[in-house]
Amino acid sequence: xxxxxxxxxxxxxxxxxxxxxxxxxxxxxxxYGLFWYKQPSSGEMIFLIYQGSYDEQNATEGRYSLNFQxxxxxxxxxxxxSQLGDSAMYFCAMRESISNFGNEKLTFGTGTxxxxxx
Amino acid sequence: EADIYQTPRYLVIGTGKxxxxxxxxxxxxxxxxxxxxxxxxxxHLIHYxxxxxxxxxxxxxxxxxxxxxxxxxxxxxxxxxxxxxxxxYLCASSVLAGGVQETQYFGxxxxxxxx
Numbered sequence: 001x002x003x004x005x006x007x008x009x010x011x012x013x014x015x016x017x018x019x020x021x022x023x024x025x026x027x028x029x030x031x032y033g034l035f036w037y038k039q040p041s042s043g044e045m046i047f048l049i050y051q052g053s054y055d056e057q058n059a060t061e062g063r064y065s066l067n068f069q070x071x072x073x074x075x076x077x078x079x080x081x082s083q084l085g086d087s088a089m090y091f092c093a094m095r096e097s098i099s100n101f102g103n104e105k106l107t108f109g110t111g112t113x114x115x116x117x118x
Numbered sequence: 119e120a121d122i123y124q125t126p127r128y129l130v131i132g133t134g135k136x137x138x139x140x141x142x143x144x145x146x147x148x149x150x151x152x153x154x155x156x157x158x159x160x161x162h163l164i165h166y167x168x169x170x171x172x173x174x175x176x177x178x179x180x181x182x183x184x185x186x187x188x189x190x191x192x193x194x195x196x197x198x199x200x201x202x203x204x205x206x207y208l209c210a211s212s213v214l215a216g217g218v219q220e221t222q223y224f225g226x227x228x229x230x231x232x233x
Contacts, residue, residue, distance in 0.1 A: 033220070035221070035222075037224075042226070043206055043208075043226065043227040043229065044208075044224060044225070044226040044227055045161075045208060045210075045224035045227075046224075047221055047222075047223060047224075050221060089158070091160065091161070095220065104149075104212070104220055105151070105163045105166065105176065105177070106161070106163070106222055108160040108161045108162075109160060110159065110160050111158070111159075111160060113158075
């Protein structure tokens with residue numbers, strides 16, 4: 001069963017507008033973490049923002065904020081005042097434990113390709 | 119800012135060749151990971167390590183092997199490359215950053231094309 005769902009394969013947004021990228025997740029764990037990564041065409045994965053399941057406030061990092069709705073199991077990324085350099089693939093990911101030694105893997109969604117239009 | 123490096127960035131190679139993808143990090147992270155990503159698709163975990171001399175297979179079955187002889191180094195080897203191995207390979211490392219947050223930082227990736 002898919003654990004991370006990103007329902008928007010692609011989005012086009014006018015420069016300087018705000019954009020919301022959707023992410024829903026499925027887990028039975030009480031403690032979990034949610035991440036957003038940006039992947040430009042060059043291929044590297046750039047960490048943007050993190051939200052812990054016990055965090056009461058929504059995470060913010062500069063122009064990025066995470067709209068965390070625990071009851072709905074959603075963790076949408078909001079980018080304010082979009083810029084041309086924001087054009088990239090965006091992946092939502094959830095942390096899961098995979099060993100008794102504290103290793104954790106990230107389960108990724110299928111991503112959303114965001115294109116900022118001048 | 120993460121310091122994790124991968125070489126080569128791009129590799130085109132013929133079927134049957136042995137290849138090693140290098141990954142190194144200078145942050146002293148104990149945990150390291152290899153993910154495989156087909157173009158435009160999600161990442162899948164293929165190998166991970168929680169420290170020196172420890173390696174485990176991930177979710178996605180892979181014919182590759184890994185080793186962890188030094189903390190900073192986590193190379194991935196394909197003994198006999200095939201066209202089905204064509205993909206991007208991303209290395210990551212992590213450390214507990216206070217509380218329960220553990221952020222994985224990624225290298226720039228290696229894009230492999232097997233002809």
